[in-house]
Amino acid sequence: xxxxxxxxxxxxxxxxxxxxxxxxxxxxxxxxxxxxxxxxxxxxxxxxxxxxxxxxxxxxxxxxxxxxxxxxxxxxxxxxxxxxxxxxxxxxxxxxxxxxxxxxxxxxxxxxxxxxxxxxxxxxxxxxxxxxxxxxxxxxxxxxxxxxxxxxxxxxxxxxxxxxxxxxxxxxxxxxxxxxxxxxxxxxxxxxxxxxxxxxxxxxxxxxxxxxxxxxxxxxxxxxxxxxxxxxxxxxxxxxxxxxxxxxxxxxxxxxxxxxxxxxxxxxxxxxxxxxxxxxxxxxxxxxxxxxxxxxxxxxxxxxxxxxxxxxxxxxxxxxx
Amino acid sequence: xxxxxxxxxxxxxxxxxxxxxxxxxxxxxxxxxxxxxxxxxxxxxxxxxxxxxxxxxxxxxxxxxxxxxxxxxxxxxxxxxxxxxxxxxxxxxxxxxxxxxxxxxxxxxxxxxxxxxxxxxxxxxxxxxxxxxxxxxxxxxxxxxxxxxxxxxxxxxxxxxxxxxxxxxxxxxxxxxxxxxxxxxxxxxxxxxxxxxxxxxxxxxxxxxxxxxxxxxxxxxxxxxxxxxxxxxxxxxxxxxxxxxxxxxxxxxxxxxxxxxxxxxxxxxxxxxxxxxxxxxxxxxxxxxxxxxxxxxxxxxxxxxxxxxxxxxxxxxxxxx
Numbered sequence: 001x002x003x004x005x006x007x008x009x010x011x012x013x014x015x016x017x018x019x020x021x022x023x024x025x026x027x028x029x030x031x032x033x034x035x036x037x038x039x040x041x042x043x044x045x046x047x048x049x050x051x052x053x054x055x056x057x058x059x060x061x062x063x064x065x066x067x068x069x070x071x072x073x074x075x076x077x078x079x080x081x082x083x084x085x086x087x088x089x090x091x092x093x094x095x096x097x098x099x100x101x102x103x104x105x106x107x108x109x110x111x112x113x114x115x116x117x118x119x120x121x122x123x124x125x126x127x128x129x130x131x132x133x134x135x136x137x138x139x140x141x142x143x144x145x146x147x148x149x150x151x152x153x154x155x156x157x158x159x160x161x162x163x164x165x166x167x168x169x170x171x172x173x174x175x176x177x178x179x180x181x182x183x184x185x186x187x188x189x190x191x192x193x194x195x196x197x198x199x200x201x202x203x204x205x206x207x208x209x210x211x212x213x214x215x216x217x218x219x220x221x222x223x224x225x226x227x228x229x230x231x232x233x234x235x236x237x238x239x240x241x242x243x244x245x246x247x248x249x250x251x252x253x254x255x256x257x258x259x260x261x262x263x264x265x266x267x268x269x270x271x272x273x274x275x276x277x278x279x280x281x282x283x284x285x286x287x288x289x290x291x292x293x294x295x296x297x298x299x300x301x302x303x304x305x306x307x308x309x310x311x312x313x314x315x316x317x318x319x320x321x
Numbered sequence: 322x323x324x325x326x327x328x329x330x331x332x333x334x335x336x337x338x339x340x341x342x343x344x345x346x347x348x349x350x351x352x353x354x355x356x357x358x359x360x361x362x363x364x365x366x367x368x369x370x371x372x373x374x375x376x377x378x379x380x381x382x383x384x385x386x387x388x389x390x391x392x393x394x395x396x397x398x399x400x401x402x403x404x405x406x407x408x409x410x411x412x413x414x415x416x417x418x419x420x421x422x423x424x425x426x427x428x429x430x431x432x433x434x435x436x437x438x439x440x441x442x443x444x445x446x447x448x449x450x451x452x453x454x455x456x457x458x459x460x461x462x463x464x465x466x467x468x469x470x471x472x473x474x475x476x477x478x479x480x481x482x483x484x485x486x487x488x489x490x491x492x493x494x495x496x497x498x499x500x501x502x503x504x505x506x507x508x509x510x511x512x513x514x515x516x517x518x519x520x521x522x523x524x525x526x527x528x529x530x531x532x533x534x535x536x537x538x539x540x541x542x543x544x545x546x547x548x549x550x551x552x553x554x555x556x557x558x559x560x561x562x563x564x565x566x567x568x569x570x571x572x573x574x575x576x577x578x579x580x581x582x583x584x585x586x587x588x589x590x591x592x593x594x595x596x597x598x599x600x601x602x603x604x605x606x607x608x609x610x611x612x613x614x615x616x617x618x619x620x621x622x623x624x625x626x627x628x629x630x631x632x633x634x635x636x637x638x639x640x641x642x
Contacts (some may be wrong), residue, residue: 049527063619070395121606132406139437148365154481159480159481159482159503160475160480160481160494160508161480161505161508161512161513162505163505165498165504165505166329166496166498167495167496167497167498167499170491170492170494170495171491171495173481173488173490173491174490174491174495176488177486177487177488178488179493183481183486184482184483184484184486187481188482191482192482192567193567193568193569194567194568194569195568195569196532196536196568196569196570199527199530199564199568203432203524203527203528203530206520206523206527207524207528209520209524211517215517243520243522246513246514246515246518247514247515247516247520248514248515248516248517249517302579
């Protein structure tokens with residue numbers, strides 16, 4: 001059932017030997033919320049252990065530098081930032097149906113836990129974790145907790161850029177500053193540092209940029225060859241794939257990504273063009289400003305198909321390329 | 322003389338027909354603070370006009386969409402975010418020695434005005450402008466003022482990433498959200514949108530990346546040819562030039578920029594290497610983590626000179642390239 005922060009703190013007080021679950025393909029919010037909760041429970045004298053199907057990526061190591069997971073048979077299970085048990089990943093399937101408490105901010109949360117707090121208005125689960133920290137009189141919001149909460153909020157809001165950011169997100173960040181969080185280091189690691197493979201794929205993708213329809217449309221592509229050659233991971237493509245729509249004057253940004261026997265096409269559009277209608281014509285769908293579809297065949301086939309669809313949307317004649 | 326916010330508000334109350342000066346090569350803080358002040362004065366029933374030697378770049382147009390500069394003979398002059406009269410630019414030289422009030426946050430402020438507020442602890446002059454707004458009981462912090470103040474704070478802090486960001490910066494941003502600022506649009510314009518020439522120079526620069534000393538050193542260069550070919554402006558190079566030091570594992574990032582008869586070299590280093598010592602050997606200087614020098618001659622000469630200096634710093638043998 002749905003519970004309040006105060007009730008959540010009561011439940012946590014009654015628990016011990018707690019496993020804290022993070023979702024697979026972990027991000028800054030699930031790990032930040034998970035480790036913040038671990039440090040809170042530690043101050044309460046309780047044993048807890050953070051678990052994640054994919055382990056803990058090393059860029060987040062500042063959050064678990066002094067963390068040594070303890071072995072124990074769990075008596076309680078808490079899931080953080082996990083909307084659905086399917087996001088546990090195979091390694092944590094054993095906890096399905098066994099979650100006592102879920103702390104989350106996804107509106108799509110499946111309410112699979114015995115008790116839950118799901119604050120949809122929060123930009124990050126870490127914002128809820130701050131309130132839980134304050135819910136225990138004897139717990140101090142230490143620098144290590146502040147680093148975790150700041151990480152959750154800043155990563156889930158794209159460093160306060162995304163439209164999910166709220167005044168409350170900024171207020172939380174301001175309090176984490178007061179608690180001494182190392183925001184400059186965290187921001188450098190999260191938003192500046194790029195891997196060698198990321199730099200390599202960025203270079204390759206920039207070399208594919210082409211403009212159409214009087215530069216109102218920009219297109220890039222990523223082939224399997226490019227991924228292999230650079231050693232880039234899919235997780236490193238996020239910012240790269242968004243690039244076409246970040247070019248001034250571009251109304252339609254197209255990114256083609258090679259998959260088995262075809263190309264996955266992502267479309268990002270401004271106010272003028274409905275991306276979901278365009279992708280719909282090619283059997284895909286999505287939202288007004290962001291949609292996708294799949295076109296079987298080679299690069300030229302996929303390009304031709306999507307450019308034909310875009311041409312109709314602009315409905316004022318020929319491509320200039 | 323140095324005055325408080327309350328005194329500043331008194332001074333402004335006594336003024337009318339006010340010219341508000343922004344610094345040359347205007348940025349988000351000088352323009353945001355300037356227009357915020359203009360809208361505050363308008364609510365007080367006063368005439369004011371914002372002036373800048375270089376005009377108002379169009380990416381900031383959301384701040385002056387409904388602004389129509391009025392013609393009048395100025396009776397008072399207020400400078401915002403300008404540390405030194407030399408930053409007025411030729412077009413505004415006539416105001417030298419005539420500034421009644423200066424509102425700023427630069428520790429280097431020359432105190433050239435009759436009265437001044439210089440809050441060195443503020444990440445942006447716009448943070449001071451917020452207090453000035455609250456200093457007038459009858460002034461409402463409208464959406465248009467909030468857009469201006471948010472712009473100043475977010476641009477001067479690199480969207481809350483730079484080390485000058487404070488908890489107060491976040492608190493200010495949170496209040497601008499409550500006042501309805503259009504942060505998503507502003508962040509898109511300030512931090513996402515790139516010009517065609519910026520994309521073109523980015524591509525060219527990425528194609529120059531080379532690694533040395535077991536990838537602990539990365540080097541890029543920008544020739545006059547590249548600038549001409551892409552039509553990029555120096556102001557568009559900022560993020561591009563910083564790229565080498567954003568590569569994971571890179572201790573020394575080198576950017577070479579062609580100038581008349583030689584190359585200007587910028588060095589960015591991590592904790593291990595003192596950039597100012599290295600650049601000092603080539604007749605330059607700077608700080609521990611950021612320094613520069615100039616090497617006359619062609620690209621190969623400049624590269625060889627700086628790589629030789631870096632080699633000594635690593636003092637463990639040969640370059641691997």
